[in-house]
Amino acid sequence: MSDFRQRLWALTAASRHAGGSTIERHHHEDHQLVYVSDGVLAVETSAGNWVASKDRAVWLPAGTWHAHRFYGSSMFHAIGFARERPPLPDTAPTIVAVTPFLRELLIAAADTSLPPAETTRIRAVLRDQLRRSAQQPLSLPTPRDPRLADACALASAEPAVSIPLGELARQVGASERSLSRLFREELGMSYPQWRTNLRLLEAMILLSGGTSVTHTARQCGWNTTSSFIDTFRRALGTTPGDYRARAADGRA
Structure with missing residues (x-):
């Protein structure tokens, strides 16, 4: 497996978290988009606090220190993107509006059991959708x-x-x-x-x-x-x- 693919797979995962559980403060060398298909995720960063839910994902540029807290039983999806090829502006975290189609793409892209060729095709469509997605500024700096x-x-x-x-x-x-x-x-x-x-x-x-x-x-x-x-x-x-x-x- 190439170093490039290893980097992305290291940041890509799907997991279930109980309400009240946390992921301690950390950062990544590459970009990451985090989403919950059910439940609520509060993301704390040095730039401010953000909330992800069924219709909102949080974009975390490379190097952003962040911590997570889950409210209610939550299905967590994280997708990594190479530092060199961000699908969204890499200057600061932001909220991304999630349409029903984008939701299915996020869930599929975080599924590490899919064949690499299928994942590549899904990620290509995901990038296109993210580039034209609405970004919502609601946050607490x-x-x-x-x-x-x-x-x-x-x-x-x-x-x-x-x-x-x-x-x-x-x-x-x-x-x-x-x-x-x-x-x-x-x-x-x-x-x-x-x-x-x-x-x-x-x-x-x-x-x-x-x-x-x-x-x-x-x-x-x-x-x-x-x-x-x-x-x-x-x-x-x-x-x-x-x-x-x-x-x-x-x-x-």
């Missing part, structure tokens, strides 16, 4: 400034509680103006935008675990279920009810 990191940790501890920016600033020893500037400069968004992303990612985990839409809205800090549905649809292109139903199909 990692803060660098200690004051901003402390503020994000405080807000993350209770997503349902709307802590005013001024109160966060007081608790971390910064002015409200300075903390607002740090959110925009380091994370590329305002504090309310960051807090919405935090709540949406938490909602994805709860919905994939079977939590009702109404209870998820309440747990994640929305005042009304209707406002939660509207925000979720605008951010992810689907309603929380449909998202929860697709996750239930995967668990079944």
Whole structure:
């Protein structure tokens, strides 16, 4: 077997993981696309936190340090891509929207029992689909400034509680103006935008675990279920009810 093929096969696998299980922090010399055909996968990187589910995969460029945590029984699929031939931009991790066709390609490409010739053909189609796939920016970037990191940790501890920016600033020893500037400069968004992303990612985990839409809205800090549905649809292109139903199909 060539060194080239060995490199890709080392990063390509499919495995079942129990809810709560983890894969410790590590990195690869080549690129990797990770996906769960059922369950939920939280991916922590130095660039931020990302959530993979039935309709979202996470692209990890070569050299990206990352760790995994699974929520609910999850079927994990990982596909390696050579460092020299990335099918997606290799500058930073990103979320890739997974269509039904792309889902079947990802599952097949991670099946190491297939003959090499068949795998080669599947990977060629997979590359074509990835190049024209939609990339979704929903993530939680990692803060660098200690004051901003402390503020994000405080807000993350209770997503349902709307802590005013001024109160966060007081608790971390910064002015409200300075903390607002740090959110925009380091994370590329305002504090309310960051807090919405935090709540949406938490909602994805709860919905994939079977939590009702109404209870998820309440747990994640929305005042009304209707406002939660509207925000979720605008951010992810689907309603929380449909998202929860697709996750239930995967668990079944």
